[in-house]
Amino acid sequence: MIRSGRWTAWALPALCLVAPMTAIGIEAFREGRSIETLLDPAIHGLLVNTLALAALATLFAVVVGFPLGFAIGAYAFPLRSFVVAAAFVPLLVPHHIHTIGWMRWIGRQGWITTRLAEDGIAFDVRAAWIPYVWPGPAWILAMALFPLVALPVADALRRIDRESAAAARIAGGTRAALTAVYMPAAKAVLPGAAALVFALAAGAYAVPSLLDTPVLVQRLFFTFSQRSQGEGALLALPLFVSAAVAASLLGDPSWRRGTLGGAARAVRLPGGPWMTCAALVPVLLGVGVPMAGLIGKLVEESRRTGEGLAAFQLVWARTAASFGNGLLFATLAGLVLLVAAWPLARRFAARPGGASERGLTALIAMPPVLLGVGTILFWKETDGVPVIGGLYRDGLILVVLALAGRFLPIVVRVLRDGFLGLDPSAEEAARLAGASSAKRFRMISLPMMASTLGVAWTAAMTLALVELDTTLLTYPPGMETVQVRIFNMVHYARDAEVSALCLLATALGLLPVVIHALITSGEEERHGHGA
């Protein structure tokens, strides 16, 4: 194993995460700016809007995600594996594509809105129902984020010890098992999962931006990119604080725990076809509705114009370079992520649950726009420095580091779980055989971690491919990604073209997952099922 010193391991996280956050803090108070600016009533209103939107989105996500997580975690039912796989998909679809898909139904010219208008019912998804309450954006955010509630709940139930579940069933039947074992386990992860959804909703940019919801992150983006970087940095502070508070509430949800091992998994309770139907409802809301909206608009337009699938060809011809840019950034970010995450993951696996691990994990709650702002501010300082300044002006490194910073906690987490799953004496045995550290890394650690590296690479590529918020701030001129292109096209391109591009971009985002699934299923077939 290649040994990395404590400081080497933390070098890239410091560059990707700590330096940008520090740069925001320094820039915010430069030139005599005062925190009193934040006491402006308009800013105060934006902050309340932000917190209320995040709270409502969290509520919706819990209402939709908790029953789904409970169903797939505690029950066996037909098509369960499909439902589990489908439950991941909303996380892989970018927020702006979710929004565009939903707008085909409930936007100003959406099918449902039009039908309601014909019945004399005025409906505006963008409007606040009462002050500070914006159900439309909150619903769309919830439909994109509810898997973050469902999956930890399902995972917590999967980890229930078989014997404790069986003991409860013997003592008082299925009802007793549900109330005494399953429900407490599911509830235990709920606060952490809800805190994560809250933080991500509070920092989300695409949904409120497309729906004109007046929230702090939108003002921050506008101020930073159009008016004053310093004022933008100042506006970032409340977001930073709210994200930090939410991160501190993450507690110990199951996605932060290590592999327990040893205890046999609880046997799932029997659930009939009706449970399949019930579990498919949130999946349809999270994936089916927006995708159907996009496909429907495409079909509608092609019927109207008689162009068939010409929209696909048209947008592909126009945006092929953007797909290439996205792939380039994602590939570079993926490489940086794996290299940076490996030593940290090893360190965290050796001592799980330490303060540094908790700190890094909490950074997942950091609004991505903040990371973009901080990255620009930090690298701006290097403008005059030979060589490094060139890297800033070239810009390629900014987007790669911003993407790496954003997804580092996730990739570290995946690799850490992989390391925890390994038998530590396997590497010690290689050491005792006399293998050098390089040979141990090449011949033992790397092959043993191959499948985990595949998962980490897939996660890194997918997340980077569908990322918008930080890329929007950091991409180099003339190298916009397909996600940026979609975001910019919404306002001027034809609906069919935008829909076609959204579908292509979604397929691109799912591509690494499909490739990984094909490779791993092929390997399983080759090696057969082990004992």
Add this chain to the structure above:
Amino acid sequence: MGTGLELRGVSVVVGGRTLLDAVDLEVARGGVHALIGASGAGKTTLLRAVAGLTPSSAGSIAHAGRIFSDPEERLPAEARRLGFVFQGHGLWPHLDVRGHLAFTLDCMGVRGSEGAVRIARTLAATGLVGMESRRPDTLSGGERQRLGLARAVVGEPELLLLDEPTASLDPITAASIRACLLELNRERGTTLLLVTHDQREAFALAGTVSVMDGGRVLRSGTPASLWKAPGDAVVAAFLGSAVLVPGTASPEGSAETSLGRIALHGAASGTTIRVVVRPSDVVVDDGGVDGVVQHVAFREGAYRASVTMRDGISLFVDLATAPALGSVLRIRVPGPCPSVVESSR
């Protein structure tokens, strides 16, 4: 026998906790030595310190004249050239049986025909012939243990460390692993240091045994010497189903106890002693003291009864026929029995 493994004042402190406390130990070259003790006694830590997997905080470790560690230097684990059989196997899931052995030899620079010969010899010695292409996840528990052993010995190390080599194996497989170990020791002269919590396995395999507790070696010796003179209450309690009966030693080599006068092995080292009474020392005799049968279990050809005496002491006695629960037996301990002074631990 020449210089074998030597530990002098070896301590291991991790996070402020002393796992090994100034341990002295000698294992003759070509000898078989077992470390026994309860869980947490420090047995595995000692093994790992010898291997260099857990750094020692003080003391020195040497084998066959090579210094593994002392206050000035520490030989890295990969340079100690010893074999290690892990309790959890520590196999490499991506390599097949042959791959395990080939990788180990490759690390030592043994390749080509010499490597092939050694692999074939090791496979034969460990009973793995025909399994060369199988990966660990297709092997049974016993086969995995054999593979762990094969990997440890393919390099023909002079010193082989074994951590619970037969734990969690069925008795037949465990016996075959033990036979394999003894053959390796006999044919190659490999020095074996093994850790076990099973006193019977230790006595069956090892020429010398050390009993550990609380990170210290309490007593070392041959199985027979430890059996006859445990010297320490903790050691005595760990060897066999011994019961410690309080008594007062007399100059003529016996002790007065609530069970009557019991002859002692050797001279007692104090006046207030405890007599180590094992089931084999107890007889049912009309001249004995009354005790009530509390529990009976069939064990290796005899009925082992737990008998509670008037003063509350419970003794074990082996009988040819099962006594009735609650019945009264007249118990006598003729001796000679070992005696120990009150343990300081």
